[in-house]
Amino acid sequence: MIFPVNIVGGGPGDPELLTLKAHRILTKETEVVVYDRLISPAILQLLPATVEKIYAGKEAGFHELSQDEINAALLKHAKRGKKVTRLKGGDPMIFGRGGEEIEYLFDHDIPFEVVPGITSAGGISAALGIPLTHRDLGSSVSFISGHKKKDQPLNLPWKELANPDVTLVIYMGLTSLPEISAQLIKAGLLPETAAAAIQDGTTEKQRYCFANIETLPKRITELEFKPPVLFVIGDVVKIAQKLNS
Numbered sequence: 001m002i003f004p005v006n007i008v009g010g011g012p013g014d015p016e017l018l019t020l021k022a023h024r025i026l027t028k029e030t031e032v033v034v035y036d037r038l039i040s041p042a043i044l045q046l047l048p049a050t051v052e053k054i055y056a057g058k059e060a061g062f063h064e065l066s067q068d069e070i071n072a073a074l075l076k077h078a079k080r081g082k083k084v085t086r087l088k089g090g091d092p093m094i095f096g097r098g099g100e101e102i103e104y105l106f107d108h109d110i111p112f113e114v115v116p117g118i119t120s121a122g123g124i125s126a127a128l129g130i131p132l133t134h135r136d137l138g139s140s141v142s143f144i145s146g147h148k149k150k151d152q153p154l155n156l157p158w159k160e161l162a163n164p165d166v167t168l169v170i171y172m173g174l175t176s177l178p179e180i181s182a183q184l185i186k187a188g189l190l191p192e193t194a195a196a197a198i199q200d201g202t203t204e205k206q207r208y209c210f211a212n213i214e215t216l217p218k219r220i221t222e223l224e225f226k227p228p229v230l231f232v233i234g235d236v237v238k239i240a241q242k243l244n245s
């Protein structure tokens with residue numbers, strides 16, 4: 001018998017931010033788990049000791065398993081009749097390659113189910129008190145990837161993004177933040193626009209700082225921020241500055 005492979009969102013780190021469904025699958029319905037680097041130790045501890053744990057890595061610069069190897073591992077264990085869980089940070093469908101994995105499973109006739117997770121933008125903004133939208137300060141929000149291919153500039157619609165009414169949440173942007181800051185200012189965003197950086201959000205190791213879009217790159221270098229880091233840019237950040245002052 002082939003059980004459906006569960007593609008489960010682990011949320012941003014705090015185990016209490018798992019959905020009930022994710023918690024049930026992890027604690028009762030998993031025999032093999034393939035998990036990413038962003039999965040917090042507190043969540044891994046929920047897995048029974050009998051579960052076979054496969055580390056997929058996914059660190060910028062070096063992957064423990066390539067995407068093909070991850071796909072092959074899911075297929076292999078599903079075909080062995082194991083209850084397989086693919087555990088991913090945040091939400092599997094937001095900058096998580098969930099789309100590639102479900103397409104692969106579909107193409108190989110493996111049933112699957114996607115269990116959403118709280119994406120880091122949602123979990124972290126709640127932890128700090130950043131309203132991602134606000135009647136007066138931000139009428140929409142954009143989730144942006146700052147990941148760039150080696151030696152290539154970021155290909156983003158800077159004019160569209162440099163809108164003071166749009167909150168920007170930048171994933172995977174630690175290396176490219178200086179370029180993001182410069183491009184947004186060049187496209188017309190005021191240098192004094194509020195900005196926040198949050199490392200290891202919602203976990204015991206959480207750190208954050210507030211600055212503006214011009215000063216944030218220098219600030220996070222001084223503070224030696226390390227991945228995973230999320231950036232939020234926009235006037236809504238001023239609310240969190242007030243709450244955390």
Ligand SMILES: C[S@@+](CC[C@H](N)C(=O)[O-])C[C@H]1O[C@@H](n2cnc3c(N)ncnc32)[C@H](O)[C@@H]1O
Binds near residue numbers: 012093121124230
């Ligand atoms: C490959 S993306 C995965 C995003 C994930 N699928 C989600 O929905 O949050 C990895 C990026 O998410 C952000 N991230 C994830 N968890 C985080 C955390 N606990 N604290 C800060 N940033 C986090 C960072 O920007 C990191 O570089």
